[in-house]
Amino acid sequence: MTRHGSPHFTHIGILHHPKKPESLELACTIGRYLEAAGVADIWHESAWDLETTTAHLPQVDLLITLGGDGTLLRAARMGAPYAVPMLGVKMGRLGFLAEVQPNDWEAPLAAILEGRYWVEERLMVRMHVERRNAATGVNEVICTYDALNDVVLSRGNLARVVRISVELDGGHLTTYTCDGLIVSTATGSTGYALAVSGPIMPPELRNILVIPIAPHLSMDRAVILAEGATIRMQATSDYPPMLTVDGQVVVEVQEGDQVLVVGSPHLARFIRVRDRSYFYQTLMDKMQWTI
Secondary structure, eight states, rough: OBOOSOOOOOOEEEEOTTTTHHHHHHHHHHHHHHHHHTTTEEEEEEEEEHHHHHHHHGOOEEEEEEEEEEHHHHHHHHHHHGGGOOEEESSSSSOOOBBBBBBBOOHHHHHHHOOOEEEEEEEEEEEEEEOOOOOOOOOEEEEEEEEESEEEOOOOOOOEEEEEEEEEETTEEEEEEEEEEEEEOOGGTHHHHHHOOOOOOOOOOOOOOEEEOOOSSSOOOOOOOOOOOOEEEEESSSSOOEEEEETTTEEEOOOOOOOEEEEEEEEEEEEEETTHHHHHHHHHHTTOOOO
């Protein structure tokens, strides 16, 4: 989607990485630029300050993040419920999600303020942990999180395999014996899933990828599920397994807990100024596959 006219963004938040002093310095510089461009409301915050940032979001038109993909993952989980688009300034090591470079942000930002951009929408997944109520015998949801990259159910601190039973849309799929199981979006297919030889999916796909980590004498292939699929996982082990969301949120899982993963009702929205074919060129450059 391309938008025209000016100005479109009158309430802009700038999120910096709290452990990168250079990101705070650049955030201030960008803030001064936006003020000179006539943006009415500009605020700065640490990307790790969930409570303060969330309080701003109902009025925000645009989030500018300064950091790596991790900063954008945090921003996506905060901003998606409010349909806030994000512009990533790459200040991390890899950066598949960021759109502009820290030494070349002014021209792209000017184009965006003039309405010369498009919005890329990406699927997120929603994870619920269900636990049986001992008194009623009924499963209850104890926590819910959205993820832009992935949900990973894996072994805990000990280097021992875990058995993970998986149901797909109410029917048994298989039981994995492995170090863990990744349930990934197309965005996450270039993250942890790629590290275990998973397929690379175009970012606009609404499909979900399921792939095991170090499977042992069990299903060892990735499975790409249809849009709208429901995945239910239950880990069996002699010790507590670990559940992580986007590699940033850790959830305690007890024996008998079930992990349900579905498509989130919210989408992550990214401001783009590059051509729509940018993803594949970025992929070749980042992976150093070009000759």
